Amino acid sequence: DGGITQSPKYLFRKEGQNVTLSCEQNLNHDAMYWYRQDPGQGLRLIYYSQIVNDFQKGDIAEGYSVSREKKESFPLTVTSAQKNPTAFYLCASSIGGTSGPRYQETQYFGPGTRLLVL
Amino acid sequence: KNQVEQSPQSLIILEGKNCTLQCNYTVSPFSNLRWYKQDTGRGPVSLTIMTFSENTKSNGRYTATLDADTKQSSLHITASQLSDSASYICVVSDTGTASKLTFGTGTRLQVTL
Numbered sequence: 583d584g585g586i587t588q589s590p591k592y593l594f595r596k597e598g599q600n601v602t603l604s605c606e607q608n609l610n611h612d613a614m615y616w617y618r619q620d621p622g623q624g625l626r627l628i629y630y631s632q633i634v635n636d637f638q639k640g641d642i643a644e645g646y647s648v649s650r651e652k653k654e655s656f657p658l659t660v661t662s663a664q665k666n667p668t669a670f671y672l673c674a675s676s677i678g679g680t681s682g683p684r685y686q687e688t689q690y691f692g693p694g695t696r697l698l699v700l
Numbered sequence: 701k702n703q704v705e706q707s708p709q710s711l712i713i714l715e716g717k718n719c720t721l722q723c724n725y726t727v728s729p730f731s732n733l734r735w736y737k738q739d740t741g742r743g744p745v746s747l748t749i750m751t752f753s754e755n756t757k758s759n760g761r762y763t764a765t766l767d768a769d770t771k772q773s774s775l776h777i778t779a780s781q782l783s784d785s786a787s788y789i790c791v792v793s794d795t796g797t798a799s800k801l802t803f804g805t806g807t808r809l810q811v812t813l
Contacts, residue, residue, distance in 0.1 A: 586743075624704065624789070624803030625744075672743050688734075689801075691743030 585609065586692035587700050593662065593697045595667060603658045603695045605673035613678025614656035615689065618642060619670040626673075631656055632678050660697065671695045704792050704804035712810045717780055721807045723773040725789030732812040734791040735764050735775050738806070744789055747775070780811045 586607040595601045607614065616628040627640030631650040645664025650656055655676075662669045673687040701723050704725045725733070732751045736744035748757045748764040750773070756765050761778045777784055787806040794800055 622805060624805050626803075627801070670741075672741070688746050688749060691745070693743050694741065696741075 586673060586675055587689055588671075588692035588695050590695060593695055594699050595697060597691075598657055598662045600661050601697070603671055603673075603697070605656045605658065605692060607654055607673075607675045607690075607692075609675055609690060610653070611675035611677055611690075612653070613676045613687075614650070615674045616640075616646070616648065616656070616658045617672045617674065619672060619694075625672065628658065649677070653667055659683050662686070664686075668699050669697060671697060702794060702802040704790055704793070704802050706788075706790050706804040706807050708807060709805075710808040710810070712812060713780055715780060715782060715811050715813055719721075719777050719780060719809065721775045721777075721788050721790075721809070723775070723804060725771050725773070725790070725792045725802070725804075727792040727794050727802050729794055730768060730771070731793040731795055733764075733766055733773050734793070734801075735762070735773075736789040736791060738787045738789055740786070747788075777809075780809075782811050782813070785809060785811045 590603045613632050615630040615647050617625040619625050626642050628646050629640050629648040636647035636655050637648050637650050647659045675694040676687045690691045707722045734749045735747040738744040747759050747762050750757050750766045752768045763776045766773045786809050789806045790804040792802050
């Protein structure tokens with residue numbers, strides 16, 4: 583059963599604590615993304631990775647960090663520097679890479695992680 | 701600044717009725733436009749992707765139209781079902797790459813008996 587999984591479904595963060603959200607895909611996709619979704623706003627890109635061992639900042643990267651050590655995994659760490667972390671976090675993947683029909687590059691999303699602050 | 705505006709913000713319709721959701725964008729240059737369906741508390745699921753040369757595309761009871769001249773798109777849902785209750789998000793790309801997308805805030809559709 584192919585797809586993207588995110589864990590945990592709900593995550594609680596205490597003030598000053600770093601937390602890590604997991605994202606795994608078995609679609610053999612090169613590209614992976616992290617988005618943040620807040621009520622009344624469109625999805626905003628946090629980080630993305632086009633290939634293993636490489637990643638780029640998105641529009642709202644401050645207070646977040648990522649790693650891409652394996653093709654199938656793209657964990658996101660919400661650091662204590664992120665002052666307003668409460669949101670719904672979505673991971674996505676697409677074929678990506680350096681070849682292929684990029685103009686029709688569908689993104690496949692995971693089920694999301696809701697992060698709440700205690 | 702690239703922007704995508706959707707209307708209405710929310711909509712309630714009776715089961716079996718049709719409805720049309722609107723999307724206006726100011727993204728330039730234009731590469732493609734996507735419609736996603738997002739159930740509450742879940743990730744978005746792709747419905748359609750259209751490039752500038754396509755003015756209509758269907759996916760079952762969902763039909764998307766695109767007018768690249770007026771920078772408008774619509775999503776028409778035929779014979780609505782309770783399972784159509786969700787948010788519908790319009791997304792526009794200026795380069796064709798998935799890392800350069802502008803997301804609308806969505807239209808929240810509720811289908812009732």
